[in-house]
Amino acid sequence: MFYRESGQYKTTYESDQAIFPIREDRIGIAIIMAMALITPFIASEFILASIMIPFLILALGTIGLNVLTGYAGQLSLGTGAFMGAGAYACYKLATIFPDINIVVLILLSGVFSAGVGILFGLPSLRIKGLYLAVTTLAAQFFLEWCFIRIPWLYNYNASGAIEVPERRGFGDLILTGPSATATTRYYVVLAIVVVVTLVVKNLVRGRIGRQWMMIRDMDIAAELMGVRPLWAKLSAFAVSSYLAGVAGAMFVFFYLGAAEPSSFGISLSFQVLFMAILGGLGSLVGSFFGAAFIWILPIALRVGLPAVGVDVGAEIIFQIAQMAVGALIIFFLIAEPHGLARLWAIGKEKLRVWPFPYA
C-alpha cells in the first residue's frame, strides 16, 4: 500500500538504471541520510564515539570483504591485517607529511593496503575456496608479525604502538587526535563511508562487478566468455584491500586514537567475516546490517541490561551478551541462511503486495 511502484513510469535509460529506481526507496534513503546527519544533535557522546563511529567504519570494512568474498567469491581471513596495513600506512604518511589533509592521506593509505592485497591475492589464481582462505590466513599472521617486528612502521616508539597525532583541516577544524570532538570525527567518517559506498555500488553493478560475479558463479564459464581471471581476481583483491585499508586507517585515526598490533589480530578478521556472512554475502546493505548486529548488539546488551535493572556483575553481563549474540547469530542463520539482507529483501517483497498475501 505504502510501498508500491505502480504508476512510476521510467521514461529514460537513466531512471531505469538508477541505484534506487523506486520513489519510496529514494524517500527512505533521504530519511536515513537526514537521520544520520542529525544524529550528533540527539545522541550522547558515548553513542557517537563508541557506537556510531566504529559501526560505520566496520561497515566499510565489511563492504571491503564483501567485494572479495561476496561478489568475487574469494574467501579471505586476512581482513584484519589488510585493515592494519592501511592503518600503519596512514600513520607513516601522517607523520612524514604532517601538512597534508588527513582525509586525503586516509584515502591514499588504502592504495598501500591494496598493493599488499594484490600480493597476497596472487595465490588465488591457482587455488580456491578453503585453500585460499589458508593463504590469506598467512597474510594475517605475516602482516601482524610485521607490525610487531618492524619498528620503522611505528616510528621506533618504545611502546610499539602507533599514536594518532593531532591534525587539522577544512579551515582550522581539529580532525584527529584527542582534542577532536566526536561530532567532527563522526561527520568525517560518515562522509567517507557514504561516498565510498556509493562508488562501490556503482563498481559492483558495472562491468568490473559483473566480471567478479561471473568468476564467483563459475570461473571456467567466465573465462570462456572472455573474462580474464587474472584481472578480475586481482582487481577484486585490490578493491577489497583498498576498502579494508581505508576502514583500518579510520579505525585508528577516528576511533581508537592509538593502536597496538593486537588491534588488527585474527579476531578482527573473524569479526568482519561474521558481519559479512550474517549481513548477507554479496549485498552492500547487508554489510551495514551485519556490522550493526555484531558491533551494536553486544554494547547495547552490556549497557542496557544494568539499566533495566539486571543487577549482576560486569563479567556476567559480558558473558550473557556474548552468549546472546552467539545464539542470535545461529537463530538468524537458521531463519535465513543468506543473511539479514535477504530477510530485508523478503520483507520488501511482502510489503509490495501488502495487505494481500500474493498479487
Place this chain on the structure above:
Amino acid sequence: MSMLKLTTAAFAVALAAGVALPAQAEDSVYIQLPTYRTGPYAGSGIPIANGMHDYLTMLNERDGGINGVKINVDECETGYDTQKGVECYEQAKAKGTLVFNPWSTGITLQVIPKASVDKIPVLSMAYGLSAASQGDVFPWVFNPPMTYWDGASGIIKYIGEQEGGLDKLKGKKIGYIFLDAGYGREAIPLLEDLSKEYGFEMLQYPVAGKEMQNQSSQWLNVRRDKPDYMVMWGWGAMSPTAVKEATKIRYPMDKFIGVWWSGGEDDARAGGAAAKGYKTLNFNSVGPDKPALQDIKKLVVDAGKSQVDPAKFGENLYNRGVMNAVIMAEAIRVAQDKSGKTVINSEDMRVGLENLSIDAARLEAIGLPEFFSPMQISCKDHSGHTKMYVQEWDGENWKQVSDWFEPMSDKVEPLLAAAAEEYKTSNAPWPARAEACAN
C-alpha cells in the same frame, strides 16, 4: 536500510536512557573500575578486581564513605582488550568517573592523550608508560609507587647484590622473557641501557599474547642459551606457564626473578613443589593480618558482598588491588581537603593525586601499618619511586628475602626525562601543562 536506522535509533534511545539513569545521588562520588574477570588474563585480573572493589565497599560500610561521601563503584569488563578498554573509558567519562584505572598497559597508552582533554586523571599503579612519572609533561597521568624502569633497575640491582657487586655482572647472560605487548616491551629500553653500562648480555624471549599458554619453544631456547639469570615480565596466564616451563627444563628457580606483576600465588603454585625458590619483586605486604584487611573480612567478605574466594583473601594480588583502592581513597581525602568540597569532581581528584602523601603514620592510621613503603607524589614526580623488596616462594607462601630497597634512580631518572621529551615530540603538538601546581 531504514530498518537498520530504526533499530539503531531504538538502541540510541535505550542507551541514552541507560547512560543517564544512574544519576548522581546526593553526596556520593562515582568511580568506574575497569576489570577483567574473563579471558586469558583473568587469573591475574580477578584478585586485583576483588581487592579494589572490597576496600572501597568496606569504606562505604564502615565509615559511610569518605567524610560522609559514599563511593559508588561499578565494574566494566575489559577482558584486557584494548578496544573494550576504550569503550569502558568512554562509558566512565559519560558517567563522570573521578579517576580511570586502566589495569592494562595497552589501555593506558590509549587513554593518556585523552586524559588531559577529558580532564580525567589516569591512575596506572606501577604499570603503563614509565615516562608518565614526569608530572610537567603528563599532568593527568600518575604511576605510583614505581615505574617499570624502577622495577627493571631493581632486579638488576638485586642480581648484582647476589653476585657480589654490579661490576661482577660483566660477561653474564641475563634472559628477559616478556609478554610481547606494550606491557612487556616497556622495560626493554632500560634493560638495554643497563646491559651496555654493566657489560652483561641481554637475551630476549618474547611471548606473543596468543601463545602465552605454550612457551615450550622459548624455554627450549633458554635451555640452549643457559642464561645466568632469567627476568620475567609476565601477566595473566603467561606467568604460571613460564614458572611451569622453567621447572620442566630444571632452570634453577632461585635465579628466576619476576616483576611484581608475576608474583601471584597462583602463578607460583603452577610450578608445584619444584617452583620453590622462584622470586619476584613486590611493593606491598602479603597476608590478611592488617586491621583494615580484617575489617574487609568482617564487613565485606563474611557479609557476602565480595566475590573473593575466602581461601585467597589477603593474597599478594588481592592486596595489590587493595593498595590501588587505598591510593584512590587517600587521594579523594586530599582532594576534599584541598578543594574544600566533600563531593569532588575529577579535576579536584587530579589535585588530590598530585598532592598525595602517605607516610608511615598515615598507613598506621588507616589500619594498614607497613602495608607499603611511604609514598610522596608531587607536581614534578607523579610516581614517587618508592621502595620495593624481593620475595621468594617457599612452596606455600611468599617470604620476604630482601630488605626494602630503592631503585637505581640515578640511572632511571634521566631516561624518564628523555623518554617524556621524546613522547612529547613524537606526539606533537603535545599540550603544555596548563594546570598550576597546587602545593
